[in-house]
Amino acid sequence: MNWQLACLDMAGTTVRDEGLVEKAFTVAVAAEDGFTLGSAGYERAIRFVRETMGQSKIEVFRALLGEEHRAAAANARFEVAYADLVRAGHVQPIAGAESAIRALRSLGLSIALTTGFARATQDAILDALGWRNLVDLALCPSDVPRGRPYPDMVLAAVLRLGVTDVRSVVVVGDTPSDIYSGLRAGAGIVAGVLTGLSDLEAFSAAGATHVLTSVNELPGLLRAMAPRAA
Known part of the structure; x- marks a missing residue:
């Protein structure tokens, strides 16, 4: 893929x-x-x-x-x-998240950040972390008709970034709502991460295709899934 x-x-x-x-x-x-x-x-x-x-x-x-x-x-x-x-400085990135995002970009993926926060809150976080130029798109519920667990933010990212096949989309989140959103959008990989409140059992019940310790494991997963040359 x-x-x-x-x-x-x-x-x-x-x-x-x-x-x-x-x-x-x-x-x-x-x-x-x-x-x-x-x-x-x-x-x-x-x-x-x-x-x-x-x-x-x-x-x-x-x-x-x-x-x-x-x-x-x-x-x-x-x-x-x-x-x-x-x-007040209480917002910090997940350890290694920025490196993971850069690694995904090096693999040819566009990056969209999605959230359940309002636009002002999302913008404040992006500015605090200096991530404005790190990603291609940042979406919040006010950008679409419905927020998670509906697929609207994922599908909006597909349309805005010119993705040609929803099966080529990877969705990653720390809640069952993220999983439902990705599955309903038809994403090829819908992975849960254990850096939030949800555990393996919750992600399995939601139907996650993968469960990762953190987003840091995502580039390695995609590399491992890449087709090998004959």
């Missing part, structure tokens, strides 16, 4: 999370009744946040809070809180 595109998730896959999503979420819901830190409502909500990692954050707040104005306000607070953490 002539691999053309790698769609890589950000937090937990190429970017270390270190619990930042949960910290920002805690700030975001602090103003909401019934979500005081340590309360039963908060504990139920944080479990839901963990279960829906990788999905559009505004959709998560809509599911938790119901009313659109409350969800929008909480999402805005989340973005501000996460951006504050980014500016």
Whole structure:
């Protein structure tokens, strides 16, 4: 297979999370009744946040809070809180992720970064890491009709980067939502990585084609799968 595109998730896959999503979420819901830190409502909500990692954050707040104005306000607070953490230097790449991305580019793949964060949050992370010129495309839920677990971001990357066959796409993420998104898009490789919250059992249940210790293993996997000359 002539691999053309790698769609890589950000937090937990190429970017270390270190619990930042949960910290920002805690700030975001602090103003909401019934979500005081340590309360039963908060504990139920944080479990839901963990279960829906990788999905559009505004959709998560809509599911938790119901009313659109409350969800929008909480999402805005989340973005501000996460951006504050980014500016404070708490966002770092997964060890070796940048080298892995460069290795994928050397193999001829275009690189798209995808996320469940809003555009402002994604941009803040890219700027903090200096990754603007490292990748070909960065997509967030507002760029497409639907975020993960739907295939829209992967398919948007296919169209924008001129990929000729969805089977030549590699999708990598740290949550079942990433796996569902890649499978629904028809990607040839849909791999889970163990640098986030999900484990081998979760990825197997979601239907991942491969499970990697980290994104660092992806270039080696593609090299091993390359056809050998006769």
